[in-house]
Structure formats: C-alpha cells, structure tokens
Amino acid sequence: MAESPEPLPKLSRNAHALHCIRCLSGLPSSQTEMDSSRLALVFYCLGSLDLLGVLESKSTDADRESWKEWIWQQHASGKYGAGFRPSPFMTGAGSQSAEYSEYDTPHLIMTYTALLSLSILRDDFARLHRQGLLTFLRSCQREDGSFCSYPNSTESDLRSVYCAFAISSMLDDWSGIDVPRALSFISKCRTYEGGYGQEPYAEAQGGTTYCALAAIHLALSAPHSTSLSLSGLTQAQRRQTIRWLVHNQESLGGFRGRTEKDPDACYCFWCGASLQILDVKGLVDTGPLASFLAKCQFKFGGIAKAPGEHSDPFHTYLSLAALGIYLPEDPEESWKFEALDPSLNARLETAQWAREKIPSRSLGH
Amino acid sequence: MALQTDTPPLLYAEDPEWADVVPVPQYENVNPLAPIFYTAEYKDATDYFRAVVKAGEMSPRVLALTEKIIKMNPAHYTAWQYRYKTLLATGASFEDELRLMDVFCIKFLKTYQVWHHRRLLVTHLVPAPPSSPLHLVQLQEELDFIARCLNVDTKNYHTWSYRQWLLAYFNADALWRGETKWVERMLAEDVRNNSAWHHRFFVVFGSGVRADEEDREGVVRREVAYTKQKLSLAPNNASAWNYLRGVLDHNRVPYSSLTSFVQPYTVPRAEDAEAEDVLDLEDPLPSKGAELPCVGAIEFLADVYEQEGSGEGVRKATELWKSLANEYDTIRKKYWEYRIREALAGQTS
Numbered sequence: 253m254a255e256s257p258e259p260l261p262k263l264s265r266n267a268h269a270l271h272c273i274r275c276l277s278g279l280p281s282s283q284t285e286m287d288s289s290r291l292a293l294v295f296y297c298l299g300s301l302d303l304l305g306v307l308e309s310k311s312t313d314a315d316r317e318s319w320k321e322w323i324w325q326q327h328a329s330g331k332y333g334a335g336f337r338p339s340p341f342m343t344g345a346g347s348q349s350a351e352y353s354e355y356d357t358p359h360l361i362m363t364y365t366a367l368l369s370l371s372i373l374r375d376d377f378a379r380l381h382r383q384g385l386l387t388f389l390r391s392c393q394r395e396d397g398s399f400c401s402y403p404n405s406t407e408s409d410l411r412s413v414y415c416a417f418a419i420s421s422m423l424d425d426w427s428g429i430d431v432p433r434a435l436s437f438i439s440k441c442r443t444y445e446g447g448y449g450q451e452p453y454a455e456a457q458g459g460t461t462y463c464a465l466a467a468i469h470l471a472l473s474a475p476h477s478t479s480l481s482l483s484g485l486t487q488a489q490r491r492q493t494i495r496w497l498v499h500n501q502e503s504l505g506g507f508r509g510r511t512e513k514d515p516d517a518c519y520c521f522w523c524g525a526s527l528q529i530l531d532v533k534g535l536v537d538t539g540p541l542a543s544f545l546a547k548c549q550f551k552f553g554g555i556a557k558a559p560g561e562h563s564d565p566f567h568t569y570l571s572l573a574a575l576g577i578y579l580p581e582d583p584e585e586s587w588k589f590e591a592l593d594p595s596l597n598a599r600l601e602t603a604q605w606a607r608e609k610i611p612s613r614s615l616g617h
Numbered sequence: 618m619a620l621q622t623d624t625p626p627l628l629y630a631e632d633p634e635w636a637d638v639v640p641v642p643q644y645e646n647v648n649p650l651a652p653i654f655y656t657a658e659y660k661d662a663t664d665y666f667r668a669v670v671k672a673g674e675m676s677p678r679v680l681a682l683t684e685k686i687i688k689m690n691p692a693h694y695t696a697w698q699y700r701y702k703t704l705l706a707t708g709a710s711f712e713d714e715l716r717l718m719d720v721f722c723i724k725f726l727k728t729y730q731v732w733h734h735r736r737l738l739v740t741h742l743v744p745a746p747p748s749s750p751l752h753l754v755q756l757q758e759e760l761d762f763i764a765r766c767l768n769v770d771t772k773n774y775h776t777w778s779y780r781q782w783l784l785a786y787f788n789a790d791a792l793w794r795g796e797t798k799w800v801e802r803m804l805a806e807d808v809r810n811n812s813a814w815h816h817r818f819f820v821v822f823g824s825g826v827r828a829d830e831e832d833r834e835g836v837v838r839r840e841v842a843y844t845k846q847k848l849s850l851a852p853n854n855a856s857a858w859n860y861l862r863g864v865l866d867h868n869r870v871p872y873s874s875l876t877s878f879v880q881p882y883t884v885p886r887a888e889d890a891e892a893e894d895v896l897d898l899e900d901p902l903p904s905k906g907a908e909l910p911c912v913g914a915i916e917f918l919a920d921v922y923e924q925e926g927s928g929e930g931v932r933k934a935t936e937l938w939k940s941l942a943n944e945y946d947t948i949r950k951k952y953w954e955y956r957i958r959e960a961l962a963g964q965t966s
Contacts, residue, residue: 276650278651281653284653342695402694407733443815445859449778451782455774455778501948511814512810512811
C-alpha cells in the first residue's frame with residue numbers, strides 16, 4: 253500500500269562506468285590494501301562495464317588485449333598446480349620463470365575472478381592449464397572438506413568453497429574436488445536462523461549464505477549429482493532459508509547481511525541472488541530495492557554500501573548485479589539490465605561463454 | 618591507508634643494516650591493470666621483502682620488516698605467512714607476539730589476517746585440550762581480550778568467530794562456564810545484537826551438552842523464559858524472535874506451546890491496558906512503550922495456526938498473513954501472499 257512518493261531518480265550509468273574505468277587505470281596509495289586482491293577488483297570493474305553494456309564503447313580493442321595480457325601474466329604453474337595470482341605483488345622483476353615460488357602461488361578466489369574476467373573479455377582460454385587447475389583445487393582442499401585460498405594455508409571458509417565449486421562448474425570437471433566432503437562442510441556452517449556462517453559455529457551472514465546456496469546449486473546441477481546421490485536442502489530447511497532471506501530486506505528496500513543490522517548495497521545481491529537460486533525471486537519487492545540502490549549512488553560515480561558513503565568497485569558491481577536480477581517494474585531506460593546467471597555471478601551471455609570455452613572438451617578432446 | 622608508524626621514515630634502501638640485501642622490485646608489465654600508486658615507503662619495504670623471501674632469510678630483522686609492511690597493508694597475507702614462519706624459525710617469543718597482536722587486532726579489527734594469525738599463535742602456545750592450569754589462564758586472557766575488542770566493535774564478525782573457534786577448539790569446561798553470563802551482559806547492553814544472540818545459541822545448543830546442563834528440558838524452559846523476558850521489553854526485535862524459533866525447532870517443541878504468550882503481542886494495545894496490569898512471570902506482557910501489534914508475534918501466531926493443519930487453522934493463519942501483507946509488513950507483501958498460497962496448496966494436496 254505505501255506507494256513510494258518519490259519517483260525513482262536516474263541510474264547514473266555513465267558515471268558508474270567512468271568510476272570503474274578510473275580504477276582500472278590506477279588506484280591511489282590509500283588502496284594499498286587491494287595489493288593482494290587486485291584481480292578481484294579488476295573483476296568488479298570489468299563486470300560492471302559488462303553489466304552496463306559499455307565494455308566495448310568505453311575501451312579500445314588494444315585496451316582489452318592488454319588487459320587480457322595482464323590477467324594471463326598472473327596465470328602460473330608450479331608444484332601445487334596452476335591458477336591465477338592476485339597481482340604481481342610478490343613477483344620480482346626479472347624472476348619471470350615458468351614456475352612460481354613458494355610465496356607467490358596462485359590464489360583460489362582470484363582464480364575464480366580471473367576466469368570470469370577473461371570470459372567478460374571473450375578470451376579463447378587457449379592458454380589455460382586445465383589439468384594444472386584441477387591439481388590446484390586438490391591442493392587447496394582440506395581434511396574437513398573446506399578449501400583454503402592458497403596451498404598450505406590454514407585459513408579456510410565458505411568463500412573459497414564456493415570458488416572451488418564455481419571453477420569446477422566452469423571446467424565442467426569435478427574431479428579436482430571431493431564434493432560430498434565439501435557439502436558436509438557447508439552443512440556444518442548452517443545456523444538456527446536458516447542462513448550460513450563463514451565457518452562452522454559462526455553467525456548467519458548474507459555473503460556466505462550466497463556462497464553456500466550457489467555451491468550446492470552448482471554441485472546438484474552437475475551430471476555427477478545422481479551417481480553421488482547428493483542432496484540439497486530439505487523442504488523445511490528451504491522454507492527456513494527463504495524466510496531468513498526475505499526478512500533481511502528492511503522496510504526502506506535495502507537488504508542487510510545479518511539480522512538487525514543496517515542494510516548494505518552488496519547484500520541486495522548476496523540475499524537477492526540466493527532467493528533466485530531458491531527459485532523464489534518473485535518474493536522481492538523490487539521498487540524499494542531500486543530506490544535504496546539509487547540512494548547509494550555516489551555523486552562522483554560508483555555505488556556505495558549505503559547512502560552517504562564513498563563508492564567502490566565491489567559495491568558498484570554487486571548493486572548492478574542485483575539489478576540484473578531485480579529490475580524495478582516498468583523501468584525507465586537507465587534502469588534496464590540484461591539477465592544475470594545468479595550462481596556464477598555474471599551476465600548470462602558471459603556465463604555461457606565461460607561454460608563453452610573453459611571446459612577441456614572445448615579443446616576438441 | 619598509510620598508517621603512522623613508530624619508527625622514523627627511514628627507507629631500507631638507505632639503511633646500512635640492510636646494505637647487504639639487493640632489493641627486488643615488483644614485476645609489472647607495460648600496461649598494468651589497476652596499478653596501485655604505492656607510497657615510497659611501501660614500495661621500498663616490499664622491494665626488500667621480496668628480496669628476503671627469495672633468499673629465504675628468516676631473522677629478527679625480517680620480523681621488523683614484516684611488521685612494518687603489515688602496518689601499511691594488513692591484508693598482505695604473504696607478509697603474515699612469512700612472519701609466522703620466521704617466528705618459528707627464530708624461536709621468537711610467541712607471548713610477545715600475542716601482546717603485539719593485542720594492538721594490531723584493535724587497529725585492524727576488520728582484517729581477516731590479523732585474526733587468523735592470532736589463531737596460529739594461540740594454537741602454538743596452548744595444546745587442545747589444555748593440559749595445565751597455566752593454559753587455562755592463557756585462554757581466559759584470550760576471552761578477556763576478545764571481550765575488550767567487542768566493546769570497541771560490538772558486532773565485529775571476525776572477533777565473534779574467533780571467540781566461537783577458541784571455545785570449540787580448546788573445549789575446556791572452565792572456559793565454557795562463564796560464557797552464558799558473559800553473553801547475557803552483552804545482550805543487556807544491546808538486546809538487538811544478533812551476534813550475541815547467535816553466540817548464546819552456540820553456547821547453549823550448538824556446541825554439545827556440558828555436565829551442568831544435562832537437564833535439557835530445564836535448559837529449554839530457561840531459554841524460552843529468558844527470551845520471553847527480552848521480547849516483553851522490546852517486542853520488535855527480529856534477533857529474539859529468531860532465537861526463540863531456533864530454540865523450539867532445535868528441541869522439537871511445538872510453537873503452540875507459546876500461544877498464550879504471543880497473543881497479547883499480536884493485537885493493538887487495549888485502551889484499558891493500565892487497569893489490568895497483572896504481573897505474569899510465565900507470560901510477561903509487552904512493556905508499556907512497546908509498539909504493537911508486533912510483526913514477529915503475528916508471524917509466529919500464524920505459524921502456530923498453520924501447524925494445526927486444519928482448514929480452520931489455515932483460515933486463521935491467512936487472516937494474519939493478510940494483515941502483514943496489507944498493513945503491518947508491506948515490504949514483504951509478496952512473501953506473505955506466497956505463504957497464503959503455499960498453505961492453501963498444502964490443504965488441497
């Protein structure tokens with residue numbers, strides 16, 4: 253009943269695209285913390301341009317070629333297998349040997365973002381070391397089924413589990429991971445609220461709930477799922493999870509990541525995509541969601557986590573991705589987006605490219 | 618963010634103590650993507666860090682170097698990783714490292730690595746399960762430290778997960794003993810702190826049954842009474858409703874056992890509420906200032922009716938869902954309508 257009295261302002265598409273282009277061209281020293289996750293930032297920038305449909309108009313062929321080149325330079329092989337490093341932050345000049353060193357290994361989350369970034373750039377993946385990638389996944393899985401983000405690390409959580417599943421799904425080859433064991437780890441992260449925490453015993457949180465649900469969905473839609481007799485959520489669990497997710501939309505339209513916290517633009521994607529994965533995207537009130545994201549737009553471009561905050565590529569991308577699922581009704585031109593693949597987290601056409609070009613069968617085996 | 622360091626900004630390139638090391642600049646091709654314009658200090662320190670890693674040097678000066686890098690970039694996971702290896706290799710004091718981390722944890726509260734490093738240190742210092750009174754003292758100090766961090770940031774996810782990990786990993790009765798009381802204090806300060814409610818569930822139900830809590834029915838009664846009390850003070854608190862549902866679900870207690878408690882919360886305050894102000898300890902009434910009716914209560918009562926399974930139950934539930942959809946919780950209109958459809962479909966099938 254309470255119609256929003258204010259009409260939806262325009263989505264400043266061009267300003268958001270420019271924000272991402274600016275970040276791709278360079279980051280101030282205040283962003284030094286991104287040193288060990290630059291590839292993820294690159295993915296959020298390229299992904300935003302992809303969702304906005306301006307990748308080709310905002311860059312030249314030569315730009316995109318050099319971007320691909322930079323991403324491939326992070327691709328490395330060695331004793332733990334092959335994958336992508338976050339950036340050359342540990343790569344010394346003149347030490348460009350074929351094998352990475354012990355402290356310059358690939359990183360699981362970065363490998364996932366690299367595969368998507370290269371798909372956005374329509375790379376042919378001729379250089380991808382597929383067998384090495386499977387070995388790398390094996391080196392990252394731990395005894396309890398979880399994954400660490402790089403070999404020999406003891407830090408593991410649901411984010412890395414999701415990335416391992418997404419990579420296997422893109423490869424269309426699940427032989428790199430012990431799926432039942434990983435699923436059992438995921439189920440240990442479920443809490444009484446119906447969401448999933450980052451690790452066993454931790455509080456339910458929107459981002460890690462997305463990781464859990466997307467991973468389960470990817471594993472169950474793979475051909476192996478019947479032979480392994482994998483099972484997803486029970487009916488009661490599914491009902492409880494849907495309830496928790498929809499209750500995270502607060503009255504002004506934004507989603508929060510945890511019960512009774514303030515809304516944050518990124519959870520519009522994490523919770524929203526989770527609901528789509530559970531086949532109930534119709535339950536979200538899209539008008540107020542768009543109004544909330546409109547208010548998160550930063551005056552100099554990009555989208556922030558909340559109104560009045562500074563923008564960044566992470567919140568910009570996830571807000572646009574949320575709109576790829578939840579268009580407001582009768583959207584004005586600036587709010588129109590193409591559909592999104594919720595479990596890989598990429599524009600549908602980009603996800604299709606990944607699924608076509610990344611599997612080893614695409615090499616004609 | 619460039620943070621203040623305690624040492625003067627002497628570059629390693631100018632430091633005679635490091636004259637024996639040839640710095641290794643970062644490789645970067647001609648067209649880097651999203652290059653970071655490092656400060657001279659960060660670039661200098663990481664040039665020397667790449668050099669010591671390449672040479673495999675693990676020495677006290679490497680501890681100083683990694684500390685400096687971490688202060689400038691606490692997310693530099695390789696600096697953390699190499700620092701830990703160097704601590705082991707040099708036989709450095711882990712107690713001293715832990716005290717340094719007391720400062721770092723508060724400064725870099727939102728960084729994954731700082732908490733992970735702490736886990737490694739504590740795991741190294743104390744065997745699981747702890748085998749001496751001294752270990753218990755150390756772990757108790759950890760719990761105290763976490764409590765201080767939570768005073769700074771009461772909902773910090775890393776801090777709470779660290780506490781949960783610590784309790785579950787060392788699993789000593791002496792540590793669990795004070796936990797319910799402690800979390801009660803956290804909830805007394807902010808009854809909407811979901812992290813504290815979650816922690817309470819973890820302590821009471823999620824982590825096994827301890828010797829003094831074997832009377833499970835008694836524990837459930839205690840928890841239900843506690844939550845009712847908290848709801849009476851602040852009925853519109855989704856964290857408390859979720860906790861209540863969690864307790865009932867986990868122990869397979871039917872929601873209908875709470876019908877008489879919930880009912881007064883589902884209706885607007887009666888005009889003559891003052892007159893019939895009877896103190897009912899079993900089913901406390903909503904406090905005077907509470908906003909009624911309460912969405913969480915209406916939702917709960919609708920679930921009670923739906924679980925009755927009869928046509929009459931579904932009819933009564935539908936009435937409540939309609940009131941949520943059209944009046945009290947309109948943002949979730951589509952969800953409440955979905956609940957109506959699902960319930961009706963359940964009837965006919």
